[in-house]
Amino acid sequence: MHNIRELRAEFPILSRVLPNGKPLVYFDNAATSQKPSSVIDAMSGFYETFNSNAHRANHTLADEATTALESARSSIAAFFGAEPSNLIYTSGTTEAINLVAYAWARRNLSEGDAVVLTEMEHHADIVPWQELSKEIGIEVRFVPLDLEKMALDMDAFQHALDGAELVGIVHTSNVLGIRNPIEDIIRLSHESGAKVLVDAAQGAAHERIDFINLGADFVALSAHKMAGPTGIGALLATDEVLSQCGPFLTGGQMIRSVSIEGSSYRDGSAMLETGTPRIAEAIGWGAAVDWLSKIDFKEMHDHIKHLAITASNGMKEIDGIRVFSDPVRPESSGTISFLHERITSDDMAMLLDEGGFAIRTGQHCAQPLMDALGVLSTNRISLWIYNTEEEVKSFLSHLRMICERFG
Ligand SMILES: Cc1ncc(COP(=O)(O)O)c(C=O)c1O
Secondary structure, eight states, X not given: OTTHHHHHHTOGGGGOBOTXXXXXXXXXXXXXOOOOHHHHHHHHHIIIIIOOOSSSOOSHHHHHHHHHHHHHHXXXXXXXXXOGGGEEEESSHHHHHHHIIIIIIHHHOOTTOEEEEETTOOGGGTHHHHHHHHHHOOEEEXXXXXXXXXXXXXXXXXXXXXXXXXXXXXXXXXXXXXXXXXXXXXXXXXXXXXXXXXXXXXXXXXXXXXXXXXXXSEEEEEGGGTTSOTTOEEXXXXXXXXXXXXXXXXXXXXXXXXXXXXXXXXXXXXXXXXXXXXXXXXXXXXXXXXXHHTSOHHHHHHHHHHHHHHHHHHHHTSTTEEEOOOTTSTTBOSEEEEEESSSOHHHHHHHHHHTTEEOEEEXXXXXXXXXXXXXXXXEEEEOOTTOOHHHHHHHHHHHHHHHHHHO
């Protein structure tokens, strides 16, 4: 990657030395990415100079906060090829999917209607639908993984689509790093009359998602996986589905008028944001998309792919390691799940941490996928733009040492 040193210098945390004296190697980017100084500065600049509530008072600070909140909305929407009025701030992908379940599905689905999900979904795109099933009796259908191909079984998907009202699909798996054939899934779903909700929590950090070109009805996003802060994300929703929504959370901000007799609500996306907005977080996310706008995504993709192939080839050569991902495939990103035959995933994570390597371990909020893979948990490295070949090589040599010594 061009100028990787300069790029890394923009992320203060990457020069961190851990308490045991080891330099940090951060390979847990699918959980959350690190933040560049421009994001950190934008957020502290808000608190230091114009902290105030937005959309309320008329004083100077309040005007500045409102302007910053809305200009962040415009930048973020533009980054995703959407109109600001189609972007609803949420706390992240989880809340965005819950918003669809509460505000759209509860109004538009009824007993017996089918929602199609996949075994690759994150719990965030499973549990809201199970709850809705308990509440109103929708049918939840799961499309299996083709374990030979380690990809979604598209024949089973087409079968599951029959008569379905909604498809919930993860853009890129947080466990395997596989990007699903989203464009085909959206086309087939629409041809069959189903709406589509895309969980782009992982995908948005790896490719430029264009809401209008993609053609999904809903796209759920988390800022913190794409250089932005925690605590904020968004739902992108078309005018059509917005017009079919009822309220989500109720209270201040989303109302048109309130009296003792009853209340009326604002239209469209304005009805779906309630209470004091996440102002600092929106400003931080705005700074993150400004930062990402300067990144050549193709160059980033090639860089991550090169690192991921180096990592997975090296891991496969180590006795006892089973690698579940295949970064060589064009639709793969830099997320690699692996397990050692004899070293438990928890022990492996601890031994890697001792070497300064931050990786993720567990079910990755994807228990149905763990069941399909026949494992209880995996270790996972997830690489991003600022990771380097030296880091991957030192990871491989530390992993080899662990396996020789403890395997
Ligand atoms: C694919 C996927 N979907 C949804 C989520 C939930 O995102 P958040 O915790 O930011 O709401 C994650 C987080 O790891 C994820 O990887």
